[in-house]
Amino acid sequence: MGGKMSEIASMTPESAAHRLLNPTRRGLMVGTGLGALALATGSRGVFAAEATDVLKVGFISPRTGALAGFGQTDGYVLELARKALQGGLQVGGKTYAVEILDRDTQSDPSRASQLAKTLINSDQVDLMLAVSTPETINPVSDACEAAGVPCLSTVMPWEAWYFGRGAKPGQPSPFKWTFHFGFGVGEFHKTYVSQWNLIETNKKVGVLYPNDADGNAIRANLAPLLAKDGFTIVDPGPYEDGTTDYSAQIALFKREKCEIFNSFPIPPDFAAFWRQAAQQGYTRMVKICQVAKTGLFPDGIEALGKLGYNIASAAYWHKAFPYKSPLTGVSGVELADGYEAASGKQWTQQLGASMSLLDAGSEALKASGNPKDKAAVAKALGALRTTTMIGKVDFQAGPVPNVSPGPIIGTQWVKSAPGSKFKLDYVVTEHATDPAVPIEAKLKPFNS
Known part of the structure; x- marks a missing residue:
């Protein structure tokens, strides 16, 4: 497909119009919308840029099924992220359009794996984001590792992600493409x-x-x-x-x-x-x-x-976490209040976690220098140091490679x-893992 688009883009506007208005069997392989864009621009440079300057980000979470609580707020968070990215993402002096392809695992690990493979092979995502529980994250991470697609995840104990996928204590990380941040044992x-x-x-x-x-x-x-x-x-x-x-x-x-x-x-x-x-x-x-x-x-x-x-x-x-989202600019209270106003439902902690995944993912894409280069994105993930909605994410100081621990x-x-x-x-009621979070109340005995 890319070759056909480049062929039309290299024509004069008149030749391109002839091809589009009088398509051959080969010409029918090019979508009408993309062909019209080539005709309208009259410039092969602009057309080629439009064809390649779109970043595709997969986002996989459990929106329905037994684990639906983890995905309940994702629609709202994704809406905020898409609004923040409407003008594109600037990387290395270029502006890339960003398309977030969100998918529901239905709380099924097998479906999670298949969704990841489809996003990798059919949609050709540049970055995969996976959130919430081993039933979602591990099969998605495994699919990305096998295919050489950078993947970032959060919300499960990092030990269950790292050792649960075959890494061994004291040995080099077997993972090149997959990264995880958040709490551990x-x-x-x-x-x-x-x-x-x-x-x-x-x-x-x-x-x-x-x-x-x-x-x-x-x-x-x-x-x-x-x-x-x-x-x-x-x-x-x-x-x-x-x-x-x-x-x-x-x-x-x-x-x-x-x-x-x-x-x-x-x-x-x-x-x-x-x-x-x-x-x-x-x-x-x-x-x-x-x-x-x-x-x-x-x-x-x-x-x-x-x-x-x-x-x-x-x-x-x-x-109560005192951090803002670098992607959307919203604070914790603004995120929670906005969700309650939009949904009529009580805020949940997943709001900040899913937002932090989008925060960290966008920061890695910007740090890569070339977000269409999967190896560059993976390298940027491995070196990522940033502050997201949940606080610090630092893959250079993890207890093991590919992991950045986080508070709970x-x-x-x-x-x-x-x-x-x-x-x-x-x-x-306590804040041992992040004293910046204010304590709000004294712990009550269950039977008080």
Whole structure:
């Protein structure tokens, strides 16, 4: 196709018009719109530039399915990004039009992989962005690594991304094209110890970690660190997503008198577990219920009714973060308020995370010097140092190559004050991994 367009672009305007008005079988391969552009310009230089100066960015996230909470706000964030990019992206003295091709994985890892391959092979994206959970990010990253397409991702423990895809401790990174930024086990460890020491407990922690990339990474790396800090980890073993009966796990937690509960479940699984835990009397002895993944978003907590009040969580972004988006210029409060006004729904921490991915991606494209050169973009990602909506992204200071760690801060879901628009308020209770984020409230015991 590129050769045919160049052929028409090299003609005089009269010859181009003849080809377009009297197409041969070969000429029919050129789209009418592009041909008309060549005719209108009468200049092969302008036409060639128009054909090559469009950047295609893939954006893959779970908008529907079991992980839909992670993608719920992406439509709004993408709208802001597209508006910010309406005038194009300036790189090395040239202005490139930017087309963001967003795709919904439907929370299916196989679909995520296929979407990535289609964006790579058919749409020929220049940069891939993937966000939220190993079920989305790992298959997309693998497809990009195999095809030699630069890929940037966020929102999953970096250990599950790095080691979960075959990298080995102490060995060189096997990845040339894929990069990930955000929290890891170290950040969870700091946050949980800081958060759990705010309330007096017996330091017995009942953990419910699933048999998936998140759960296995947390079990292997976080649990031993917590044990070294004096917490007794009571682990009934991995469970499969979709489990409906948690009686055995609940009985163990009750028998061991676990006053702290910690889990990394998908929403349907936690709802089933927590309701059974209430029915069987376990929730009455819980002083701290610390829930990752499901505990991130208001919809999942609100669905629990009174059982959702005082559940502790952790935020990889909060509207209290004191950073602005370099791409759109909006602050955290502006982003959250804008979303609520546009959607009628409560803001979620995913707003800032998805925005930060677009921030970092656009900064890497600008730093590449030539965003149509995939190797240059990959090199720019590996050297990227910038500040996004979530704070600092620095791939030169990571614990391993291809990774930039990020903060996660202690939070809690509390009942909103009378007259509030929403039933729950999401407050910051500690900030060990980023002291620049202001603490808003004191952690309450679950049963207070």
